[in-house]
Amino acid sequence: MSFNRLIAKIIETKNPTVVGLDPTLDYIPAEIKEGAFEAHGRTLEGAAEAFLNFNKALIDAVYDVVPAVKPQAAFYEKYGWPGMRALSETIAYAKSKGLFVIVDAKRGDIGSTMEAYADAWLGTAEVEGASFTAFGCDAITVNGYLGSDGIKPMIEVCREQDKAIFVLAKTSNPSAGELQDMKIDGKTVYETMASLCDSLGESLPGEHGYHGVGVVVGATYPEQLVELRQKFPRIFFLVPGYGAQGGGGKSVAGAFDKDGLGAVVNASRSLMCAWQKAPDLTLAEATRAEAIRMREDIVENR
């Protein structure tokens, strides 16, 4: 009901990073695509199969050196229900390799609707008394614009199923500040959101001082990372925007506590496309080398 399992994996792999699985067809080697198209046609099903096989190859390359993966739901939804099936199978494969799986779905709704999202991504669906797992992730990103009504149903499922969430606070994009930097009674919206998460997290206590209601803070805002780390010592951070979006090891250093814990840093494109920049290496070799380079960059700077 907290980030205990993620933190244990971070300690085991000595690596506070997460591999984003945000596939597009352009990122996938021709031989993987052709195999999928031969089996399923140049269709949504064929594209979805290419995503699944590409993800499996990436996971095989790094599962023993990284603690977690983060598939971005949008890239699978784009290919309809076949895409969602590929997402579901990617999650199952990552879990079979011992990885902690964070789905980046940024869901946000209220009451029974948010319960349905919680059941979808972290819990189970009941059919006439039998229990089925729809997606079965370990954690999900959540959009808290609807207030605590929109977060509490997720927390209930986290408690029952030993799962955790990351709520958007300060996102990595240029226009993040339009709303998030605005001040309410002298406090920014992102701090107000983090503060709400810190209260809600009391019901999901965990080891190393971190509860189960984390927040998302972009690598592109290093000062806010430092500010939030100091103000909220019990909140675990998910930090996107490393690599292709511009943040490097130095920019995310402020996300960590004195033990080097308290955050996971995500990179997607730089890992998924590493093979394109290393023509002499296999996909597995190129991805693994970039995962290790990223780990060193972050660990040396934190």
Place this chain on the structure above:
Amino acid sequence: MSFNRLIAKIIETKNPTVVGLDPTLDYIPAEIKEGAFEAHGRTLEGAAEAFLNFNKALIDAVYDVVPAVKPQAAFYEKYGWPGMRALSETIAYAKSKGLFVIVDAKRGDIGSTMEAYADAWLGTAEVEGASFTAFGCDAITVNGYLGSDGIKPMIEVCREQDKAIFVLAKTSNPSAGELQDMKIDGKTVYETMASLCDSLGESLPGEHGYHGVGVVVGATYPEQLVELRQKFPRIFFLVPGYGAQGGGGKSVAGAFDKDGLGAVVNASRSLMCAWQKAPDLTLAEATRAEAIRMREDIVENR
């Protein structure tokens, strides 16, 4: 690229309401469920098939008296990819009956990720030069917490594909105010969001004075409906929370302009469960009677 088609349907049916398709197994008549379970087992697939057949029965009952339907994505995601397939087939069926389809998915992300959501729900996915429709809705609800970066990619697809969006402003839930009522430079967050939508809507002009960037304002906040209707005469509203959540015809009156346009009011449970309260009527009769009752309640008060 605006709400022209929705407004034309509202005028044609003389009905500014939308039927929420948010199925749970408890809402579905035993004969529909049993048929689905016999064909697909008591599984995710069986539940998904029951949803699809229930939705088709509801649509058959009302397609000529309502302008639009609004499936809530969460209830389908809960049943995994089979649920998403049932959602996709529900959308296609509703469109085949001439209905305007608003997916309530509250997606919100940035850049290429938001483009992927836009392609998923409103646009197309390309596979080696061929174009496929994943979900093919007419409009989608959007969460704007990430700022204009999170809305603009949707607007691009709206322009290309003649679609529209509703961005969350003031949601219908009790804790909506925790963030949305807070004041930024003297303006509430929900008004700030509506104001952003009004600027962004300039690029999606439409008939009757309404552009293609609508907002969501809950029926449970009648004063805010009046306030926003006055301040933003060009913004079309999606008003949830009628019926089971407590709002009635009087509470939503302020959402409309002097011509009775400017808003669609959603009800879900009161329509989907109408058959349970009318044991002497068929599902079709009970649903249609409640749809007509709701239309009268809203039209008489607006």
